[in-house]
Amino acid sequence: MTDAITITVDGERLRVTADTSIAAAVMMTGRAAARKSVSGEARGPVCGMGICFECRVTVDGRRHVRSCQTLCRDGMEVRTTDD
Amino acid sequence: MTDREYDVLIIGAGPAGIAAACAAAESGSRVLVLDDNPVPGGQIWRGGAPEATPWLERLVRSGAEVLGGTRAAVVIRGGVLLAERQAEGIEIGYRNLVLATGARELFLPFPGWTLPNVTGAGGLQALVKSGLPIKSKRVVVAGTGPLLVAVAAYLRAHGAKVLAIVEQAAFSNLIGFVLSGVLSAGKLLQAFGLQTRLLGVPVRTGSWVVQAEGPGKLERVTLSNGQTLECDYLACGFSLVPNLELAQMLGCEIEEGFVGTGALQETSVAGVYCAGEPTGIGGLDRSLVQGEIAGYAAAGAENKVQRLLKARDRHERFSHALAECFALRDELRRLATPETIVCRCEDVTLGRIREESNWTAAKLQTRCGMGPCQGRICGAALEFLEGYPRSSVRPPAFPVSMGVLAGKRD
Numbered sequence: 001m002t003d004a005i006t007i008t009v010d011g012e013r014l015r016v017t018a019d020t021s022i023a024a025a026v027m028m029t030g031r032a033a034a035r036k037s038v039s040g041e042a043r044g045p046v047c048g049m050g051i052c053f054e055c056r057v058t059v060d061g062r063r064h065v066r067s068c069q070t071l072c073r074d075g076m077e078v079r080t081t082d083d
Numbered sequence: 084m085t086d087r088e089y090d091v092l093i094i095g096a097g098p099a100g101i102a103a104a105c106a107a108a109e110s111g112s113r114v115l116v117l118d119d120n121p122v123p124g125g126q127i128w129r130g131g132a133p134e135a136t137p138w139l140e141r142l143v144r145s146g147a148e149v150l151g152g153t154r155a156a157v158v159i160r161g162g163v164l165l166a167e168r169q170a171e172g173i174e175i176g177y178r179n180l181v182l183a184t185g186a187r188e189l190f191l192p193f194p195g196w197t198l199p200n201v202t203g204a205g206g207l208q209a210l211v212k213s214g215l216p217i218k219s220k221r222v223v224v225a226g227t228g229p230l231l232v233a234v235a236a237y238l239r240a241h242g243a244k245v246l247a248i249v250e251q252a253a254f255s256n257l258i259g260f261v262l263s264g265v266l267s268a269g270k271l272l273q274a275f276g277l278q279t280r281l282l283g284v285p286v287r288t289g290s291w292v293v294q295a296e297g298p299g300k301l302e303r304v305t306l307s308n309g310q311t312l313e314c315d316y317l318a319c320g321f322s323l324v325p326n327l328e329l330a331q332m333l334g335c336e337i338e339e340g341f342v343g344t345g346a347l348q349e350t351s352v353a354g355v356y357c358a359g360e361p362t363g364i365g366g367l368d369r370s371l372v373q374g375e376i377a378g379y380a381a382a383g384a385e386n387k388v389q390r391l392l393k394a395r396d397r398h399e400r401f402s403h404a405l406a407e408c409f410a411l412r413d414e415l416r417r418l419a420t421p422e423t424i425v426c427r428c429e430d431v432t433l434g435r436i437r438e439e440s441n442w443t444a445a446k447l448q449t450r451c452g453m454g455p456c457q458g459r460i461c462g463a464a465l466e467f468l469e470g471y472p473r474s475s476v477r478p479p480a481f482p483v484s485m486g487v488l489a490g491k492r493d
Binding site: 016017019020021023024025027028032033037038039041042043044045046047048049050051052053054056062064068069070071 | 121170200213424455456
């Protein structure tokens with residue numbers, strides 16, 4: 001459960017434990033924003049429980065993934081601020 | 084044809100759903116519990132908790148199946164639910180349904196509330212539980228309710244510097260809450276005993292955050308008394324609002340903002356039961372008792388509920404006292420300025436929303452409440468701010484891909 005795995009966030013490599021959510025991993029890199037709002041504002045996680053959709057990121061090319069509800073997997077490629 | 088068939092289908096694997104699953108499965112029913120989260124426990128037991136262990140062990144022993152990372156999307160016909168799991172649709176057949184969909188935090192708009200690192204109170208706790216390092220971070224915990232104290236204690240135990248707990252309720256309300264006598268000794272410890280671990284954290288009652296600032300992300304907050312605090316996170320939530328979307332979609336009667344239930348936690352719709360926060364905000368013990376009752380009833384084992392009824396009444400009194408004590412003050416309706424974004428999905432300001440005559444017009448003309456969260460954040464806020472009625476809910480309950488909907492047709 002807590003084995004260390006490696007993911008990339010916008011190309012930056014990051015070691016995390018396997019019980020880490022993508023939202024937490026993104027914030028670990030110092031990025032406060034997960035996405036850009038429709039008017040271009042930076043937005044980050046708010047509710048932490050899959051309701052607000054502010055933490056959306058792109059995971060392995062799949063867009064609009066709620067990063068707070070998704071756990072990191074080895075080799076995952078995460079992109080922030082796609083939308 | 085469905086992919087799976089069950090006697091009792093339970094939506095939500097928090098305390099209410101877990102208790103319902105145990106009760107129903109132990110009574111001989113074939114039970115499935117669905118949850119959006121990867122693992123059971125709900126928000127309160129996210130990341131594990133000592134009091135969760137016996138329940139999680141009982142759940143395993145009960146033989147109930149649990150399906151995490153799965154969202155209930157829509158009831159496509161009587162007794163068949165379409166759920167989404169890893170972008171795939173699953174059809175689940177059931178005889179009886181237990182809604183244990185929990186609650187979410189109420190977020191109220193104020194200038195700067197959309198800045199990154201302004202989170203919910205439970206929201207920040209959930210992020211820390213899922214791996215966010217909080218050691219040495221400066222945090223202001225604000226909003227209302229017993230959750231604030233619990234969150235502050237949790238964050239502090241994980242190394243955060245909690246600069247202040249900012250509670251909008253007046254001190255006299257809190258004292259009234261304690262003296263009202265509805266607090267059992269256990270509840271008292273739960274709600275206020277935590278404060279002994281919080282020595283040194285200023286608790287400001289009758290106060291609230293009026294502004295958050297910082298370029299690109301949060302740097303400081305201003306309180307209602309004019310004080311400014313430099314901080315890394317603002318964890319701000321104004322208590323809880325029930326997740327009613329599925330109940331509304333199924334046509335369950337809503338009474339004063341909550342799902343109406345009878346003696347066996349049955350809703351107005353035959354075969355549909357409801358337990359926990361959707362029936363009223365009252366915390367863990369209330370959810371467990373209601374969940375057990377609902378589980379027994381859904382499994383046709385009504386004879387087992389008698390011993391639980393007294394406890395349920397007691398928790399109900401606690402729930403009412405809670406609502407009274409932490410009632411939101413009027414000043415909070417006036418924090419947002421016309422320039423403040425209210426709908427975070429579509430970036431619609433309060434000024435723009437007020438140009439429209441009502442909620443429906445605002446949705447049609449501004450797309451307010453029409454984004455991915457489907458009005459879960461702004462709808463609840465506008466209910467308090469503008470007195471807008473709760474929106475009707477159209478399926479699916481969450482955005483799902485067309486493939487999931489199209490791939491699952493008979």
